[in-house]
Amino acid sequence: MERTPHATPGQPPEQARTLNVVRSDAYADSVALMRAAGHLTDLPGVETASLVMATAPNKRLLADAGLLTADGDRARPADLLIALRGSADALDRAVAAVDGLLDQDVPPGEEPGAPVPRALTETDPATGLALISVPGPYAAAEALKALRRGLHAFVFSDNVPLDQEVRLKEEAHRLGLLAMGPDCGTALLDGVPLGFANALRPGRIGLIGASGTGLQQISCLLDAAGEGVRQMIGTGGRDLGAEVGGRTTLDAFELLDADPGCALILLVSKPPDPRVAARVLARAVRAEKPVVAAFLGADHPAPGGSVTVVTTLRAAADTAVRVLGGTPTPPWTAPHTEPGPGPFLRALYAGGTFAYEARQVLPAAAETLGPFVPGRQLALPERHVILDLGDDTYTAGRPHPMIDPTVRAAHLRAALTDPGTRVVVLDVVLGHGAGPDPVAPLTAEIERIPVRERPPVIAFVVGTDRDPQDARAQRDLLTAAGVLLAPTSTDAARWAADLVAPRTAARESRLTAAGGRS
C-alpha cells in the first residue's frame, strides 16, 4: 500500500484527522483501556487517544472533547470504541498497535487452552467470594449473580443504582451471605486483602466501615501504634443512609461479634442517617466486646454499655488503642507555615472520607466543580474548595483517582497556579491496589513551579512501612519536593483550617472530642 509521505520542511504540516474504530463485543476494563490509551498517545503523530467502552456517558464525553465520529456514535455499550486524533500515518500505526496492547496475559498457574470462565455462574463451585469491579451499571447484577451462586460479594464499583443496592443487601441477608459495597474500597478477611488495602500486622481489632479510606487511615494508625487488625469489613458508602438502613453494617456486626479472635469492634462512617445510627448503636450496646464508633462530625450521645462514640479518624484509632490498654500517640502540633497569596483552601482528596472530615472544619467550602472534561481549562471558584475526586461525578467512565492520577493532577495544577490559593491539601493512600508510586504524579505537578512561587502544599500519607510502596520512602519523596507533612488526615485538616482562618473554640472542640463521652 502506498503511504502518505511525511510532511517535509517547507510544506504545510499534515492535517490532523479524527478517527473512531469500533471493536464489537471486545470488553476491556477501564484500567487496561487507560494504559493502552497512554501508549497510543505516546506514538509520534498521535495527538489524542481515548479507549472507552461505548456506553452513552462515554460517548457524550468523547463528543464534548470533539473526538466522536459517526462510526463511534453507532457503537453499542458492549463494543470497544477507540477514538484517535492525529496524522493519517500515525493513525494507521495506532490502529495496528491496539490489539497487542489489549492482549491479556494468561494468569500464572492457569492451564493454557482451558477456557477462562466468562461468567460467575461458570466458576468453580468451591469459590467462596466474588470481587466485583465492573462498571457501575453492571455491578449490582454481577453481585446478585454471585449471591445466587452462594458467594459472598465484595463490590468495589460505584455508580450503582440505590434500589439495586437495597435489593442486593436484602438478598444477601436472606441467603446468609455478606454483600460488601457497592462503592466498597477495602476489606481484610482472615488476612486476605480486597480492593485497596494496606499491609497490616495481624491482631485483635475488627473494623467495619462505610468509608474505605477512613478504614485505611484508622487501620494504618492502629498499625503504627502497635495494634493489629483481625478483620476489616467494608460496607459501602451508602450503607448507613436512610434507604439502605445499615443492612451490611448490622450483618458485619454479627460476624465480628461471633469471631472469638476479635477483642474490639471499631465502626467508622461518614455522617449516618440518625435513625440508622440509633439502630446500629443499639446493636453495639448488646455486643459482647467493647465498641468504638466513629461517626465523622456527627454528634451522637453515647448509648451506654461499652460503646464509645467519637467524631474523627484520629480519635477513633487513639480510643481503640486506649480501650485495649495501650498508649495513644501524643497530640501533634503543626509547625509555623507561610501561607500562599490568596484566601482560599484547595483540598483535593482521593479519599471521600477525608473530604467529609475536612468539611467539618470548613463547612462553607465548595464540594464539587462538576464533571471533568479532558482538555478543558479548569477554573477554581473564589471560595474554599474541598473535593472528593473519587466521587461518582469524577469517576464515571474512568478509574478511581487512586489508580488514575489524571483528574487530580489537572486540579492540582489549577490550584497551584491560582492566585486565590492560600493552601493546598492532598492525601496519599498507599497499599495493595494503589499505583506503584502514588506520589510521583503529584510531585511532578508541584515541581513545575519553584517552591517560593507556589502556595504551601500539605499532605498526609496513609500507609505502613510494609506496604508495597513503603510509607517512609513516599514521605521522603514528598519532603524532597517541598511538601509539608501531617501525620493524619485529622491533623492535616486542622492545620489547613488554621492557615485559612483563625482557630475558633467551637471547631477546636469538634476536632478534639476524642472519645471523651464514653
Added chain:
Amino acid sequence: MTAPALLGDAPARIASVGVAAFADVPRTAGADVTHLDWRPPAGGDPDLAWKLAELTGHARVERANEEAVARLLGVRPVWRDVRTARDCLPVLDDRATGERVLLHAGPPVDWADMCGPMRAGVIGAALLEGWADTPEQAQRLADQGALRFEPCHHHEAVGPMGGITSPSMPVLVVEDPGTGRRSYANLNEGAGRCLRYGALGDDVMDRLRWMADVLAPALREALRARTDGVDLRAVTAQALQMGDECHSRNTAASALLLRELAAPLARTAHGPDVLEFLAGNHYWFLNFSMAASKLATSAAHGVPHSTLVTAFARNGVEVGIRVSGLGDAWFTAPAAHVEGLYFAGYGPQDANPDIGDSAITETNGLGGFSLAAAPAITGFVGGTVDLALRTSRDMARITLARHEAYRLPALGGIGAPVGIDLRAVLDTGIEPVVTTGIAHREPGIGQIGAGLVHAPLECFRGALAAFPVPA
C-alpha cells in the same frame, strides 16, 4: 443452602470480575483467585443484565429447567411410519379444509418476504400438487394469495433448508412410545439438485414423484415387519461414535439406518431401486435426526418459567428461537451469514442467508454441539480437530445438561451438551454454533456449500426482555 462462612475458612477461593489488577491483591496473601474473562452481559444492556441476574439461581426457574430437561431426555424417538402429509398433518388436509396450505422452515414468513430458495420450493410444490402447470402460474397463485403458508414448527414438523412440505409429500412419523407424542419431517431427496435447496426442473419433480409413489410405500412395507419401529436414539448414539454429528454429517447414521431395513426393503417390489437411492444418499438420516430432535425439544416446551431453548429455526430472511417458558412466541433477528466452504464456481456473494429447520438438532445436543464427534467436517470452516473439541466444550458452557445417550468419544465419552439455557447464552455471550448447508440465493440453483453459523445474540436478548421474573 448453607452459606459458606465468610471468616475462618481458609484457603479462600475468590472469583474476580472487572479490573484485572484487583485480582492480584488477594493473591499477595495466597488466595486462589480466578480472574474472569468478563464482558457486559446481554450485549451490554444494563437493564437486561439486571433481569438476567434476577433469573440466575432463581428457585422456580431452576426447578422449571430441571423439569424441562428431564422431559427432553425422557423422549425415546422411534420411527414408526411413512405417510402422506395430508393424512397425518390436519393443516395440510386439503380435502377437509379446502385450502392450499404449504409448510415452510423457520419462523413465520409471508410469500412477499420469502428468500429465493424458499420461493422456488413453493413453486415446485404447487407444480407437484397440480395446482399449477407452469412455474409462472405457480408464482401467480402465490402472488394472488391463493396459497397459505405456515411454519413446519407450528405443526410438530420440521423441514431442512426451505422446508416446503405439501399435502401429497410423504413424511416420516416419529413417536415417543412413552407419551404417544409424534413429530414429522419430509423425506430427504439426497444431494445435488433438490427442492429443499431451491432447485427446480423435471429431474427434481420426477424424483419427488418417485419418492411419493415408490420410495414411501416401500419404506412403509419394510417398517411393517418391525412392530417396534426403529429406535432412532440408538442409531444416533452409534453414529456419534462413528464420526457423525447428525446435522451436517449423517454418513454413518444413514448407513446404520439402511442396514436396519435393508433385508425387508430388498423384498419389496422396487427393492433394488430403493436400495440404490438410499445407498447414494449420505444425508438420508438428517430428516430423522431433525424429527427426533423436534420430538425431544417439543416435550420440553411449555414448562412455565423454564429458560430452555426449544427451537432455533431459520427461514432464510430471519432466524428465530422459542423458549420453553415463553409459549408460542418467536424471538427473531436477521438471518446470519454462514461461514464455510463453497462448491467450485460459487462464493459468499452467491449465498442465501442462513436457512432451514435443521438447527433443531443443535437444540437437542447434536450438530455444532456434538462437533467433537465429527472431526471430518471441521474442514468446512478451515478448522482443526482442536477447534471441534473446543466447540463442544464451549457449548457445554451454555447448556443445562449432558445427554445421557449421546456420548462424545473424543471427550472421554462425556454426554453431548444439551438444553440451551437462554440465561447462559446471554451471561457468557457464547452464541450457539450450528453446522449447516448453504443454499444459492437465487431460486432454482440449489446447494452451493456448507459451513458454520452462530445463533445471533439478538434473538436471545429479545427472549430475555419478554421473560417474566417469577415471584
